[in-house]
Amino acid sequence: MLAEIITIGDEILIGQIVDTNSAWMAKQLNAAGIKVKQITSVSDDADHIIEALGQAEKRADIILMTGGLGPTKDDITKYTLAKYFNMGIRRDPEVLAHVEEIFRRFNRPMIESNNKQADVPDGCTVIQNKNGTAPCMWFEHNGTIFVSMPGVPFEMMYLMDDEIIPRLKEKFELPFIYHKTILTANLGESFLAQQIEEIEDSLPPSIKLAYLPKLGQVRLRLSTSGADEAKLKADVEVFVQRIIAKIKPYIVAEDDIAIEKAILNIMDEKRLTLSTAESCTGGYIAQLITQHAGCSSVFAGGAVAYSYELKESVLGVKAETLAKYGAVSEQTVKEMASGAIINFKTDYSVAVSGIAGPDGGTVDKPVGTVWIAVANKNGVVAKLFNFGSKRAQNIERSAIAALTMILNLLKEDNN
Template identity: 80%
Template structure:
């Protein structure tokens, strides 16, 4: 069974917002054994939406639609769906009551535009949106299932979890899709491919290997589908262990997790603590760490110290060091890392100082120059990196490099 996802909204196409809904929905569908054939983003234009629906139903059994269900004139999804399915409108009294209760709860006046949110195409099944005023609509037309949901991410997610996924599972007999992910670090995609070429060539046709690279990391994903989950898992595991044995020095985790989560798991198992001292990354490393539940068992805290004054007062960097070598230097970043360990009383710390850009370059220190240091009880290691002139990319690359350095030190000294 195949699904297609259509996201509606000019704000997506002009880059005003990022479409995170599609990625999340695709992941949930994959977990229940439904493959996503295509993801399409379309403008707030009726003809464009209708064209997308026509094409989608040629390819997929289930078409999931998000966006365009608000009360204003630019929200045209509901009207366009009614036109597409040749339906009239009816007022859904349960939805009207729900919308009324929301406005009463917040002591706000309800106008006719809000009441019209209860008007739905007359042959659809209305699914209550407990977290908003726009109802979810389920259509069974042309031998397909169409589901229209709000574009607000948390509203869509609750509807998918509580209503849509259970209904799809009840409507279809779905296969088992099994994935095994291996996270590697400090080896490029092409070098990794060469290392495991013989294993990849020996894979049976029903087991696929995908390379999923990002900065400083490559995830290897083995995938297959069938009816017997235990058998699929056993078969895939044979090839996974062959790959792991072949590239063991680069293997970080044998599950689908991020690099920072692998570090947290490693440190938690050994009851180790971590702190951060950031300058050019502006707290991005701390953000990556703290997005994971339970991180407080490892991560004690950190400091974002842009100015010389804060580097000195918070981290104890010597004024002489800054005056002689500057903020972007090996000497400064090593003192930052040691200061973080002393101030936050942690087993490990990581410090980053650099020139993120696009301006601010100095003679001998062009934009993209970044120094990183990792400190622990056995010493401090430091390394300089030369990235490009794109600020956002430099911040992300610096964070990835810092995490890789932490992991390297942990593996060398704690295994």
């Protein structure tokens, strides 16, 4: 069973908003046993939408659309769908009553454009949108299902979870799709592929292996599908264990999680605490950590100390260290990490100081020079990195390198 997602709106194509709807929908469809064939974004133009629908109908069994269902003139999706299916437009009384109730609840007057929210193509099945005024519309045409939903994420998510996915499961006998992900670090994609080449070559046609690289990490995803869930999982697990045995030093987690979440899981299990001392990353490491629920059991907090004064007063870096070696140095970053352990009273800490760019570099310390230190109560280790000239990438690379160093120290301590 193949699906295609079409997102509608000029705001997506000019980069004004990021299309998060497609990624979320694809994940839900995959979990339900429906493979996404293609994702397409089109402008608020009737001809473009019709062309996209025609192409999608050739490829997919299910076509899911979001966007273009508001009360303004640029919201043309339902009129375009009526044209595509050669249908008239009717005003649905249940939708109209729903819209009127929403306006009554918020004590707001209705105008004609609001009444038009209840206008739908004649031949569609209307699905009420309990979280908004624009209804969801379901069409069946030449054996293909078309579903048009609002582009507002929380409205679309409710409709997918409570209405669309259950209807699709009821209509089709869907297979079970299974993914198993292994998170690795400290080994590049090509070297990783070389290490597990023999295992990859022995995979049966029913199991696919994908490499998903991202700045110092590579996720390995094994995927399969079929009717027997238990057998699928058992078949994949055989190869998972072979891969783990082959590259054990580089394994971060046997799950599809971020590296900081893997660190939190390990530290939480061992009742360890962590603090951060950041300069050039500006709190980005702390942000990565605190996006995960339950992080407070591990993460005590940290400092963003750009100036010499804050490095001294908050982290206890010596004035003579800064004067002699500068902020971006092994000596300074070690004192930052040690100061975080002492002042924040944690078991582990990580400190980063560097030149993110695009300016501020020197001959001795060019843009992209970053010192990172990790510490525990037994000592502190530091490492020099030389990244590129792009500020955003330097910050992200520094954060991932810092998290990898924490993970490595945790592994060493547990060996």
